[in-house]
Amino acid sequence: MTTEAIRIRGGRIIDPYRGLDHAGEDILIVDGRFATGTEAGKRPVRIIDAQGLWVVPRIVDMHVHLREPGQTHKETIESGSRAAARGGVAVVGAMPNTTPVMDTPELVQWVQWKGDAIGLTRVWPIGAVSRDSASEELADLYRMQEAGAVAFSDDGRPVGSSRLMRAALSYSATLRTPIINHAQDPSLSAGAVVNEGPIGGKMGLAGMPEAAESVMVWRDVLLAGLTGGRLHVAHVTAPESLEALSYARSHHFLVSAEATPHHLLLSEDALQEWGYDPVTKVNPPLRTVSSRRALILAMTQGLVEVVASDHAPHHADEKARPYGDAPFGISGLETLVAGVITALVQPGHMTPLQAMALLTRGPHQALNQPYAGISPGEVADVTLIDPQKSWVVDPARFYSQGKNTPFAGHTLVGDAVYTIVGGQIVMEEGEVLHAGLSNLR
Numbered sequence: 484m485t486t487e488a489i490r491i492r493g494g495r496i497i498d499p500y501r502g503l504d505h506a507g508e509d510i511l512i513v514d515g516r517f518a519t520g521t522e523a524g525k526r527p528v529r530i531i532d533a534q535g536l537w538v539v540p541r542i543v544d545m546h547v548h549l550r551e552p553g554q555t556h557k558e559t560i561e562s563g564s565r566a567a568a569r570g571g572v573a574v575v576g577a578m579p580n581t582t583p584v585m586d587t588p589e590l591v592q593w594v595q596w597k598g599d600a601i602g603l604t605r606v607w608p609i610g611a612v613s614r615d616s617a618s619e620e621l622a623d624l625y626r627m628q629e630a631g632a633v634a635f636s637d638d639g640r641p642v643g644s645s646r647l648m649r650a651a652l653s654y655s656a657t658l659r660t661p662i663i664n665h666a667q668d669p670s671l672s673a674g675a676v677v678n679e680g681p682i683g684g685k686m687g688l689a690g691m692p693e694a695a696e697s698v699m700v701w702r703d704v705l706l707a708g709l710t711g712g713r714l715h716v717a718h719v720t721a722p723e724s725l726e727a728l729s730y731a732r733s734h735h736f737l738v739s740a741e742a743t744p745h746h747l748l749l750s751e752d753a754l755q756e757w758g759y760d761p762v763t764k765v766n767p768p769l770r771t772v773s774s775r776r777a778l779i780l781a782m783t784q785g786l787v788e789v790v791a792s793d794h795a796p797h798h799a800d801e802k803a804r805p806y807g808d809a810p811f812g813i814s815g816l817e818t819l820v821a822g823v824i825t826a827l828v829q830p831g832h833m834t835p836l837q838a839m840a841l842l843t844r845g846p847h848q849a850l851n852q853p854y855a856g857i858s859p860g861e862v863a864d865v866t867l868i869d870p871q872k873s874w875v876v877d878p879a880r881f882y883s884q885g886k887n888t889p890f891a892g893h894t895l896v897g898d899a900v901y902t903i904v905g906g907q908i909v910m911e912e913g914e915v916l917h918a919g920l921s922n923l924r
């Protein structure tokens with residue numbers, strides 16, 4: 484069967500995989516791959532007019548909670564895949580804090596199979612570090628990797644045991660697959676729901692200090708040095724954690740890190756806007772204005788290579804509980820691209836090429852996965868972005884089941900307008916098109 488070819492005409496091509504930012508060139512997609520000008524042959528060609536748009540290859544959100552199996556009242560692989568397609572995301576890293584925890588090769592394979600069958604985004608499973616993420620016994624990392632796991636994490640919980648973290652990082656040195664840690668000393672964060680400081684304090688909410696994060700980031704960095712393993716620091720927020728990243732860089736340790744759009748755009752001041760509405764409750768908590776500025780500075784210095792959404796959808800009933808009892812998390816897939824543009828490009832902190840690297844080359848390198856960008860023969864995952872579009876976030880319009888976002892009612896700049904995965908258009912002008920048509924692998 485000959486499928487339609489696609490020609491993307493007239494866009495600004497921003498390809499961080501190849502370090503290119505230029506206008507003018509048409510992009511041709513034939514049989515799911517990038518092709519050169521003459522390869523369309525006699526096929527019908529679908530033309531997409533990309534005037535005024537950015538054309539960005541394979542956007543990866545390496546930190547996503549899809550909630551399936553077991554928590555389908557929050558999200559499913561299908562609803563999460565739709566949210567990814569809407570958000571311009573071609574690949575999601577699927578976190579293992581499901582029910583049961585994704586700590587076996589069978590579950591890894593099942594999640595990947597389910598994602599492929601839906602066919603709207605590539606689902607890259609992240610296996611658990613420890614059995615049941617209990618931080619007691621190491622899970623079977625080798626067999627999970629064989630089954631398709633691209634990384635390991637107990638996210639939602641820290642790897643509390645330093646001995647276990649050392650063992651996991653030792654394995655990762657051989658597997659060449661990163662260990663992603665939710666760095667937070669449990670004895671310092673137990674019972675806390677917000678950042679420790681005057682704003683949460685005045686509201687009578689228990690706070691966790693930034694040091695709860697930084698002591699464990701430092702531990703992890705030192706263990707990465709000791710073992711030669713690959714460490715990826717999830718959702719970094721504290722200035723002292725950034726110091727640890729700088730230390731890791733100067734010692735050439737295999738360490739990468741990510742920041743989230745909510746930590747780049749919001750501070751604990753959001754508690755004053757939302758009051759006791761747990762829509763601002765997220766782990767790690769929203770920090771001070773000065774920590775937020777330090778994080779942005781670290782991004783511009785290249786200390787943090789990745790932006791990931793930490794998409795953490797919850798049911799409305801769960802987020803309707805009192806602040807102290809509601810679950811942590813923000814639904815973020817559909818505001819990821821806009822978050823990066825609004826936080827980093829619009830204020831002039833970064834060029835579009837630098838900012839798009841945080842969503843493309845950065846996560847690819849952190850996960851140690853090859854991808855050649857827009858090159859003939861490479862798999863055609865590409866997102867068209869309108870960088871000028873200014874829009875008001877309305878979670879009622881999210882494809883995600885999770886409507887929990889403190890950006891609700893806020894104006895963001897930039898949005899995905901087409902998402903193409905494996906040469907198939909999965910989102911067009913804000914509409915997610917279909918499921919189950921593409922064969923992603």
Ligand SMILES: NC(=O)N[C@@H](CC(=O)O)C(=O)O
Binds near residue numbers: 639640795796810812
């Ligand atoms: N970030 C959150 O606030 N919540 C995440 C867990 C996590 O990322 O630690 C979740 O699974 O809901």
Ligand SMILES: [Zn+2]
Binds near residue numbers: 639665717
């Ligand atoms: Zn986490």
Ligand SMILES: [Zn+2]
Binds near residue numbers: 546548639793795
């Ligand atoms: Zn998470």
